[in-house]
Amino acid sequence: MCGIVGAVAKRPIAGLLIDGLKKLEYRGYDSAGIAVIDAQHQLKRLRVAGKVRELENALSTQPLYAHMGIAHTRWATHGVPSEQNAHPFISHDKFALVHNGIIENHSILREKLLREGYQFLSETDTETAVHLIHYHYTQMGDFLSAVRAAVNELEGAYALGVFSTDYPDRVIGVRQGAPLVIGKGQNENFIASDPLALLSITQQFIYLEDYDIVDLGLHAFQIYDRQGQAVNRETHTLSVGLDAIERGEYRHFMKKEIMEQPEAIASCLEGRITKSHVLPAIFGPKAETIFPQVEHVQLIACGTSYHAAMVARYWIESLARIPCSVEVASEFRYREMAQSKNSLFVTLSQSGETADTLAALRLAKKMDYLSSLVICNVPGSTMMREADLHFLTRAGVEIGVASTKAFVTQLTALLLLALTLRQQNKQADEKIDRELIEQLQNLPGLIQKVLQQDEMIANWAKAFTEKQHAIFIGRGTLYPIALEGALKMKEISYIHAEGYPSGELKHGPLALVDTSMPVIATVPGGTLLEKSLSNLQEVRARGGKLYVLTDQTHLFHQDAFADAHIIPMPSLHPLLTPILYTIPLQLLAYHVAVLKGTDVDQPRNLAKSVTVE
Structure with missing residues (x-):
């Protein structure tokens, strides 16, 4: 992994590919590269260990003029970050390939190819794939057939973009377990691992299914399924403004996204609640039939989404009186379990492509779960479709x-789920629910007040x-928020931080x-x-130094807490405190990192x- 962009066009595409890589920088990476076929049908490649801007600088001194090519940002899995291990990889100056994911049987395939005389110049699993395609091409003489034969030998989760100098107006893309989309243009077509890479070019996208192979040309493309049959996939219009992927007045995207949280929660709630209850159809037309049957909820997630799931367990059990289990996706996949009767399987993923969570969903669909629900931020993602x-x-x-x-809207969605199950499980109390929903509607305004404490939190950070x-x-629902606060501190400031239930201090x-x-x-x-x-x-x-978020500030004016650092918080319904109290912890981590x-x-x-295990 991490980012793929490919293009077949009438106009020069090197700049388009670099622009696409820039839009994928947020995914994290350690090297970048580009390969094209020039006007003389020669394969040209440029790679750097480092940022896309360094690749762009290299292109300014070694320009690549072409109408077809592929580009990549790499996040190291096999082999250290280096130019030698950067994508694209080539075979015999005829094939070039970029790859997201992991090819699990690369060692076996490597040995086979070594016996056939192929030389390997990197430590990666990816180089195996490009040589394997070349090997099959020498046997079959057809580009698409060679790619299909090679893919049939690969094991793992991956997305590929590949071209051949023998076919200078075609790029072939493959999806198996890692996302890949087609961007439709006028007399030009594109592939990318994320539609955001192509938003400045097109808003028309097709999401490939697992095992799909797309043969991309200048004026048209054809998708083939696992059996090699030509298929059509639905076209989606993604109407995201370019300002959404620009920092604007902010120094960092993280600060911009923290400040956008009141609007994000308001958008999450819009059209989904009345003054007294949640509209059950917001989870899909089948929800009103399925939810009354639910006797258990199984929540599955990774990372920050897992912390949201931990909060939801408190909500589902206290509001709906339905037993709830929470598990990390990578653990759920690899253990024997006792499955609960009439259990609703719920996956949480910001991207809808998280490898372990997606694999858990697919495993669950083979088991005896009542139904599956995904809570996600990306329309058209694999989990949303499956x-x-x-x-x-x-x-x-x-x-x-x-x-x-994405985290606070996941929490909002999970609270709506708990309230919906409460309604469907005949546990609703109209007075209590009306109060809770009223405060939920007021939550964006309360978060705005907390964001106004930014300067005070920045002073804490010093x-x-x-x-x-x-x-x-x-304590309670704020224990998972302590875990999330610690995770944020670790992620971006590199300070070792841990979250604990307050009652566990003595243990x-x-x-x-x-x-x-x-x-x-x-x-609170x-x-x-x-x-x-x-x-x-x-x-x-x-002697520990206390930093306290509380709506009980009067208690901290006493001598007993004279040296504690206090940030006042608005008072609100106890069930909503996890959403509100996570905001200053995000800001604290941000300011410490800055x-x-x-x-x-x-x-x-x-x-x-994270699209690999």
């Missing part, structure tokens, strides 16, 4: 690797720049607390307030959309 029910979070384009607005560790604590973490350890606590009012205050006293007694000078939007070693 699940029985679906909910689009409408967060808008999220570029920063560290998820912010105390963290020399720290090596931090502890985040919370180990308290041993870490001393005068150099900052402890960030979420302390409610039934657990006194216990939370006792936990803070435990920290203070060991002060430390890290790459906020593209943190090291991480990618936005």
Whole structure:
């Protein structure tokens, strides 16, 4: 992985390919490259270890004039980041190939190709694929047939873009377990791993299905399915404004996306609730038939989405009185389990392409689950197409690797799910539900108030720049938010941070607390307030530095907490505190990262959309 762009056009395409790579930079990568066929039908390639701007600079001194080509940004899986391991890879100056994903049987294929006399110049699994296509071409003499024969030997999850100098007006794309889309133009056609790469060129996209092969030409293209039969796939219009993928007035995409959260939540709610209840049809036309049968909910996710699922367990069990289980997708896939009766299988994914979560969904569809539901931010993504029910979070384009607005809209969607199951499970209380929905509608305004604390949070951040560790604590639904706050701090500032339930301090973490350890606590009012205050006293007694988010500021004017740092929070329904309290934790991580000078939007070693295991 990470980014693929390919083009067949009448106009010069090197600039278009570079522009497409720039729009995919948010996904994270460590090298970049481009390959084209020039006017003399010669294969030309340029690669760099580093950023796309370095590839662009190299092109300014070594221009590539062509009307067909492929380009790639690589996130290392096999082999260190280097020019030698960067894509595209070539075979005998005849074939060039880019690849996202992992070819799991590359070692076996490599040995086979070595015996046939092929030389390998990289440490990657990708080079195997391009040599394998060349090998089959020497046997078959047909480009498409050679690609199909090679693909039949590959195992794993991957997307490919490949061309041959013998066919200077064609690019072939392959999708198996990793996303690939076609962009339709006027007398030009494109492929990309993400439609965002092509938004400045076209808004007409076709999402390939697994095992699809597309033969892309100047005026037309043909898609073939697993059996080699010509098929048609639906065309989708993606009406995302270009301003959505620009930073505008902000220094970083992450800050822009944090500030967009009130609008994102309002969009997530629009047309989906009345004054007293949630409209069940928002999860799909079958929801009203399926939801009354639900006796158990299984939530599956990775990373930040997993933390959203952890919050949802509290909501589903307390509101709908339905047992709920939460599991990391990569663990769910590889263990034997006791399956619950009439269980609704729910997957969460910002991209809808997360490899482990998608694999878990496909596994679940072979099992005896009542139905499947995906909560996702990308229309047309694989999970949105494959699940029985679906909910689009409408967060808008999220570029920063560290998820912010996608996370809070996932939380919003999950609360709507809990309320819908509550209604369908005959647990609804109109007075309580009306109050909760009213406060949900007011949530964007409350988040706007929290965002106005930005300067105060930035001042907090100054105390963290020399720290090596931090502890985040919370109780109930705010325990997963402590985990999320710690994850954000780790992701973008590279400070080691851990999240714990406040009541677990005495069971180990308290041993870490001393005068150099900052402890960030979420302390709203409610039934657990006194216990939370006792936990803070435990920290203070060991010399820990307290940073507290609370709507009970009057309690912190006492001498007992005279040295605690406090940010006041609005009061609201306890069930909504996870959404509100995550906002200042996002801002804290952001400001610490800015002060430390890290790459906020593209943190090291991480990618936005994890499409490999």
